Amino acid sequence: MKNVKAYSAASATAPLASDTIQRREPTETDVSIEILFCGICHSDLHTARNEWGGTVYPVVPGHEIVGRVAAVGSAVGKFKEGDLVGVGCMVDSDRTCPNCREGLEQFCPNGTLTYGSPDKHTGGVTYGGYSESIVVDERFVLRVPENLDLAGVAPLLCAGITTYSPLKHWNVGPGKKVGVVGLGGLGHMAVKFAHAFGAHVVVFTTSPNKKEDALRLGANEVIVSTNPDEMQKHAGSFDFILDAVSADHDINAYINLLTRDGNLTLVGAPEKPLEVAAFPLLMGRRSLSGSPIGGLPETQEMLDFCGERNITADVEVIPVQKINEAYERMLKSNVKYRFSIDMSSLKSE
Numbered sequence: 275m276k277n278v279k280a281y282s283a284a285s286a287t288a289p290l291a292s293d294t295i296q297r298r299e300p301t302e303t304d305v306s307i308e309i310l311f312c313g314i315c316h317s318d319l320h321t322a323r324n325e326w327g328g329t330v331y332p333v334v335p336g337h338e339i340v341g342r343v344a345a346v347g348s349a350v351g352k353f354k355e356g357d358l359v360g361v362g363c364m365v366d367s368d369r370t371c372p373n374c375r376e377g378l379e380q381f382c383p384n385g386t387l388t389y390g391s392p393d394k395h396t397g398g399v400t401y402g403g404y405s406e407s408i409v410v411d412e413r414f415v416l417r418v419p420e421n422l423d424l425a426g427v428a429p430l431l432c433a434g435i436t437t438y439s440p441l442k443h444w445n446v447g448p449g450k451k452v453g454v455v456g457l458g459g460l461g462h463m464a465v466k467f468a469h470a471f472g473a474h475v476v477v478f479t480t481s482p483n484k485k486e487d488a489l490r491l492g493a494n495e496v497i498v499s500t501n502p503d504e505m506q507k508h509a510g511s512f513d514f515i516l517d518a519v520s521a522d523h524d525i526n527a528y529i530n531l532l533t534r535d536g537n538l539t540l541v542g543a544p545e546k547p548l549e550v551a552a553f554p555l556l557m558g559r560r561s562l563s564g565s566p567i568g569g570l571p572e573t574q575e576m577l578d579f580c581g582e583r584n585i586t587a588d589v590e591v592i593p594v595q596k597i598n599e600a601y602e603r604m605l606k607s608n609v610k611y612r613f614s615i616d617m618s619s620l621k622s623e
């Protein structure tokens with residue numbers, strides 16, 4: 275085992291602070307990664323503060339990891355020292371269930387999350403990307419294109435794939451009218467992808483002052499969702515709507531905007547159950563669904579697509595020492611649109 279600098283939370287109420295954790299020595303199929311940037315996801319905060327329950331302390335969050343390969347095990351074929359790589363929300367799975375066999379590891383009932391999961395190797399729990407380095411089986415390591423801004427690549431590993439995957443699944447492309455609800459970390463990536471896929475993109479927002487930014491990100495139209503007249507004009511016209519709002523909101527207003535057989539997919543997770551009226555679903559055979567991250571093959575496809583089209587997240591880069599402040603600002607949606615931690619800042623700890 276090797277001692278590694280990290281930032282961890284010691285309890286649900288403790289701020290994140292400098293810590294030392296242990297990483298395993300690479301096995302023959304492992305890749306040891308020096309972490310360069312790690313994005314801050316809302317899940318990090320939920321877990322650090324035990325808002326979903328079950329957090330084991332100390333917890334080292336972070337599942338939007340980009341870095342360089344520092345060493346590889348003897349059986350590793352996909353990577354070599356110096357390669358640019360990424361790690362997302364998962365670091366292992368059973369690899370044998372029907373989901374894993376189809377490359378849909380996000381649905382594996384025996385998956386190992388990047389942080390807070392039982393660690394098969396150490397017997398403890400997994401530690402995430404708010405650290406100097408991480409050791410991951412090569413199957414769960416992704417290639418990162420060399421041409422992209424690395425701070426903006428980090429959020430692709432969670433926010434990116436979480437929006438890319440449902441847009442692909444529901445065949446978003448030319449000739450499709452696509453709505454994005456909520457312009458935050460997830461929503462801004464959805465706008466970029468839907469635009470890149472050639473769809474007509476409409477952003478719903480409660481704040482008219484986000485209009486200019488939405489257009490800059492690739493939206494064709496912006497609808498102020500608090501204006502019923504504006505909403506009514508678009509009734510029955512959307513092929514697909516991606517809902518990235520994690521606060522309580524009226525989902526029926528959006529279901530009404532779907533065309534026949536249109537779909538609304540949730541990628542945000544409001545704390546309270548949503549109230550869904552049956553009639554708007556019945557009339558028009560519309561559907562409501564959800565989607566979590568993506569499997570490894572699709573995550574690689576997304577990263578390659580981003581390399582070809584020069585797509586990254588819009589980020590504010592911070593040193594790790596500013597992480598508690600960043601959490602407070604994230605709660606107020608006061609970031610455009612994701613924080614990315616420059617992990618070289620850990621060296622001074």
Ligand SMILES: [Zn+2]
Nearest residue numbers: 315317432433
């Ligand atoms: Zn995440």
Ligand SMILES: [Zn+2]
Nearest residue numbers: 369371374382
């Ligand atoms: Zn599986």
